[in-house]
Amino acid sequence: MQRLKYQTRAVLVWDLPREIGRMIKDGTITPFLFLIVIFVFVFATYYAAKKGKKFSIKKKIAAFDAIPEAIGRATEMGRPMHSTSGGSRTESWRGPHVVAGLTLIAYVAEMAARIDIPFYLSVNYPDQIVVGDETLRSAYLKAGHPERYKREYVLYHGDTDSSYSGGMMGFMMRNNVGANFMLGGFGSESLLLAETGNRLGAMQIAGTPTTWQLPFLVTTCDYVMMGDEVYAAGCLVTGDPIETSFVISQDYLKIISIALIILGTIISTLGSNFLVQLMKM
Amino acid sequence: MLMATNLKSLTLRIIITAIALIFVLDFFFKAKLIQDTAFSLQRFVIPIGGFALGLGGITMGLYYARRIMRKDKFWQYDIAGVLSMLFMGLLGFLEASPQPILQWYTYNIVTPIEQAIWSALAFYLASASIRALRAKSVETALLLAGAIFVMIGNAPVGPALWPASADIARWFMDVPNMAEARGINLIVAFGTFLLAARVFLGRERTILG
Numbered sequence: 001m002q003r004l005k006y007q008t009r010a011v012l013v014w015d016l017p018r019e020i021g022r023m024i025k026d027g028t029i030t031p032f033l034f035l036i037v038i039f040v041f042v043f044a045t046y047y048a049a050k051k052g053k054k055f056s057i058k059k060k061i062a063a064f065d066a067i068p069e070a071i072g073r074a075t076e077m078g079r080p081m082h083s084t085s086g087g088s089r090t091e092s093w094r095g096p097h098v099v100a101g102l103t104l105i106a107y108v109a110e111m112a113a114r115i116d117i118p119f120y121l122s123v124n125y126p127d128q129i130v131v132g133d134e135t136l137r138s139a140y141l142k143a144g145h146p147e148r149y150k151r152e153y154v155l156y157h158g159d160t161d162s163s164y165s166g167g168m169m170g171f172m173m174r175n176n177v178g179a180n181f182m183l184g185g186f187g188s189e190s191l192l193l194a195e196t197g198n199r200l201g202a203m204q205i206a207g208t209p210t211t212w213q214l215p216f217l218v219t220t221c222d223y224v225m226m227g228d229e230v231y232a233a234g235c236l237v238t239g240d241p242i243e244t245s246f247v248i249s250q251d252y253l254k255i256i257s258i259a260l261i262i263l264g265t266i267i268s269t270l271g272s273n274f275l276v277q278l279m280k281m
Numbered sequence: 282m283l284m285a286t287n288l289k290s291l292t293l294r295i296i297i298t299a300i301a302l303i304f305v306l307d308f309f310f311k312a313k314l315i316q317d318t319a320f321s322l323q324r325f326v327i328p329i330g331g332f333a334l335g336l337g338g339i340t341m342g343l344y345y346a347r348r349i350m351r352k353d354k355f356w357q358y359d360i361a362g363v364l365s366m367l368f369m370g371l372l373g374f375l376e377a378s379p380q381p382i383l384q385w386y387t388y389n390i391v392t393p394i395e396q397a398i399w400s401a402l403a404f405y406l407a408s409a410s411i412r413a414l415r416a417k418s419v420e421t422a423l424l425l426a427g428a429i430f431v432m433i434g435n436a437p438v439g440p441a442l443w444p445a446s447a448d449i450a451r452w453f454m455d456v457p458n459m460a461e462a463r464g465i466n467l468i469v470a471f472g473t474f475l476l477a478a479r480v481f482l483g484r485e486r487t488i489l490g
Contacts, residue, residue: 023310032309038471042478091326096473099480103487126337135487152353156341162395169398174355188402195405209469211462219413227465231472234485243484246475253471 029281037256042249049245057236057247063205063223064104064233070179070203070222071111079178079202080118082171083108084193086208087124087164088185090131097209101184102131103234104207106139108181113143122155122171124164129156165189169196182206182221183230186213194220207233290486298481341366427453 024032049055074081085101088094105121112119123132132154140149157167169192172180180197182190183206190206190213197204198220206217207225217224225233228250235243264275300322306312307319345359353359372383416422433439434450479485 023312025309025311028309035305035309035474038474039478042475046478046482096476099485099487100472100476103485106487127333129337129340138487151344152348160395162398166394166398188399191405191409192398192402195409209465209472211465211469214465215413216409219409228468228472231469231476234476235479243479246479246484250468250471250475254468257467257471 027280030279038253041252042246045245045249045252046242049242053245055241055244055248057232057244061225061229061233061236063207063225063229064236066203066205066223067104067108067181068111070181070205071108071115071117073203074178075115075117077178080120080175081108081112081179081181082120082122082168082175082177082197082202083181083183084122084124084168085128085132085184086182086186086210087161087189088187088210089125090127092185094185094210097185097230098128100209100230100234101207102135103237104183104230105181106135107237109136109139110143113140113145113148116145116148118153120153120155120171120175120177122157122164122168124157124161125159126156129154161187161189165192168193172196172200172202176200177202180204182208182217183225184208186210186217188213191216191220197221291483294480294483294486301477301481338366338370427457 021029045055071081083105085098085105086094088098090098109119109121119136121132121136123129133151136153137146137149140146155167155171157164157171168189171177172193173196177197177200180193180202182193182204186208187210190208194204194206194217204221205223205225206221207230208214208217209227209230211227214224214226232247232250235246237243260275267275303315303318303322306315342363345363348359349356349363369383369386372380372386376383410428414421414425414428416425430446431450431453433443434446434448434453439450440447476485
């Protein structure tokens with residue numbers, strides 16, 4: 001009889017915690033437990049919203065609210081609009097930044113489709129051509145004007161950072177764009193692009209969770225969504241209360257984190273490294 | 282038609298969620314079945330990438346050929362692009378290792394062009410800094426003061442003239458700057474998790490079309 005590659009054995013329900021503890025990798029117990037806590041918060045608020053609990057957000061995201069203004073300004077000037085989700089690979093750790101950026105770009109594209117203003121999306125990697133094409137096509141369809149969408153709206157300038165930056169800068173200069181949306185995961189190309197938009201006098205709205213690119217964007221763009229605001233704005237796009245529940249659960253998690261930071265500061269000041277050891281488990 | 286689209290979207294979501302869960306479990310657990318499955322899934326990327334590259338080449342060729350035939354705006358650039366693509370592709374196929382022509386082309390044409398683009402960054406940094414460091418309010422005045430200390434501490438002449446400047450610059454970077462960056466990174470991590478949860482629950486479908 002052929003030997004089984006993976007051995008299985010019966011585990012009783014009350015042995016389950018011990019079995020999980022045996023299988024878990026060293027140093028990942030606390031992150032795993034914290035992940036479960038996050039899961040509980042997210043799904044609890046999600047199901048509460050689904051059951052009809054009304055969640056609302058009082059704080060406004062200025063950059064998100066300025067999107068119609070930027071579109072209006074570009075339309076009045078008769079200039080096209082440009083956007084990019086950043087020079088990050090979709091499968092890299094900055095992939096979620098790109099996905100979050102594309103959600104907002106789809107929102108802008110939908111508005112652009114309604115007033116029939118050319119809206120271009122620059123992508124850095126070949127796989128994002130398909131994703132970008134699908135994102136814009138769906139947005140135009142959602143706006144009720146699929147015939148206004150052109151395949152040429154998705155621009156691919158090559159997969160190196162320099163070709164991507166150079167291509168975008170050239171495109172923006174040649175077409176004299178009136179509004180520029182930089183929403184996604186950015187690297188060093190952020191300043192090249194934002195400065196080009198600034199020189200053209202285009203209204204620029206940026207948003208990135210990539211911390212070290214924020215100073216460049218803040219100095220060159222009119223409005224900037226910082227860090228988690230990009231994700232929060234993605235939830236606010238539809239105005240759906242269920243989507244708002246995700247932002248609320250994020251706020252709960254922030255409160256827990258702040259409490260842990262304060263607790264850690266007090267405990268460490270008192271000379272104990274209990275919390276540090278706990279985090280390392 | 283609508284039902285078929287929904288089914289396609291649902292199937293995609295199930296596949297994405299299942300694959301994502303395997304990678305999450307692989308991060309936390311040392312079960313051989315999970316580790317082997319995650320490893321096999323990662324290896325799928327190589328053949329998929331190969332096919333995607335071929336398909337991408339054909340799609341790009343057709344796209345630019347159409348633009349050139351229609352003589353769209355700036356079609357001359359497309360000719361240069363297609364010729365470069367064909368040239369590099371042919372060299373890759375025909376030339377044996379160590380590929381001297383390909384290397385010459387890379388070192389003497391591609392690299393200088395790339396360097397020229399990145400050199401613009403230095404000027405852009407200067408103009409962005411000038412805009413950011415105008416002391417119009419208390420906050421910007423504080424920013425300017427901090428920036429002066431960091432610049433003096435990092436310039437070679439700074440520590441030579443004033444040895445403490447390097448320590449002051451390091452304090453700015455390690456304490457207030459690091460604290461702010463860690464705070465944002467922590468919240469971004471929550472945001473990333475929420476995005477994943479939205480994809481799993483089918484609330485985020487932008488990239489799925």
